Amino acid sequence: MLQKTYDSQICSLARALELVGERWSLLIVRDALFAGVTRFNDFQHNLGIATNVLASRLEAFVDAGIMERREVHGSPRQHTYALTAKGRDLAPTLVALTSWGDRWATDGEPPILFHHADCGAAVGVETTCARCGxxxxxxxxxxxxxxxxxxxxxxxxxxRPPQP
Known part of the structure; x- marks a missing residue:
C-alpha cells in the first residue's frame, strides 16, 4: 500500500499526490468538474464507491480547500460539494491523464472526448516552452x-544526464 505522505520527497508532485492521489479522488473531481455532480448520493451512485470511502474523500477535499461543503437551503442535514478554484484548476490534469489513458489504457476508440464549450473544437494538453512552443x-x-x-x-x- 502506498504511504499517505511523502515527507522525504521535496517535490510538488508528491504534495499533489497527498491531496488527490488516492484511488477515487480524481474520479470524484472528474464528476464534479465535467458532469456537475454536487450531491453525495449522486457521487455514490455514479461511481459505485463505498459511502465511507466517499465521505472520507469529500472531507479530505474540503479540508484541503479543493471543495467546499454547502448546506442545502431548508435542509440543514444535507450538503452539496462544490469545487473551489483550487479544485477547478485540476482540469488540465484530468484532460492530460485521460489523453494518456486513451493512448495506453483503452482498447479501441476514446470513450470520452473533450471539446471547447464555445466553439466545439477538441481540447487537449501539451507541454510548451514559453519561447519555442x-x-x-x-x-x-x-x-x-x-x-x-x-x-x-x-x-x-x-x-547526470541519462545514458544512451
Missing part, C-alpha cells in the same frame, strides 16, 4: 526551483 518529453529538463531548501541542495550530487 510545443516540446516533447525529451526536451524537458528539471532544475531546482526557488522553493528548494538550501540544505537539500547541499546533500545532493549533481544529476
Amino acid at each position: 510545443a516540446v516533447g518529453h525529451d526536451g524537458v529538463q528539471v532544475a531546482p526551483g526557488p522553493g528548494m531548501p538550501a540544505e537539500y541542495l547541499a546533500d545532493r550530487r549533481p544529476a
Whole structure:
C-alpha cells in the first residue's frame, strides 16, 4: 500500500499526490468538474464507491480547500460539494491523464472526448516552452526551483544526464 505522505520527497508532485492521489479522488473531481455532480448520493451512485470511502474523500477535499461543503437551503442535514478554484484548476490534469489513458489504457476508440464549450473544437494538453512552443518529453529538463531548501541542495550530487 502506498504511504499517505511523502515527507522525504521535496517535490510538488508528491504534495499533489497527498491531496488527490488516492484511488477515487480524481474520479470524484472528474464528476464534479465535467458532469456537475454536487450531491453525495449522486457521487455514490455514479461511481459505485463505498459511502465511507466517499465521505472520507469529500472531507479530505474540503479540508484541503479543493471543495467546499454547502448546506442545502431548508435542509440543514444535507450538503452539496462544490469545487473551489483550487479544485477547478485540476482540469488540465484530468484532460492530460485521460489523453494518456486513451493512448495506453483503452482498447479501441476514446470513450470520452473533450471539446471547447464555445466553439466545439477538441481540447487537449501539451507541454510548451514559453519561447519555442510545443516540446516533447525529451526536451524537458528539471532544475531546482526557488522553493528548494538550501540544505537539500547541499546533500545532493549533481544529476547526470541519462545514458544512451
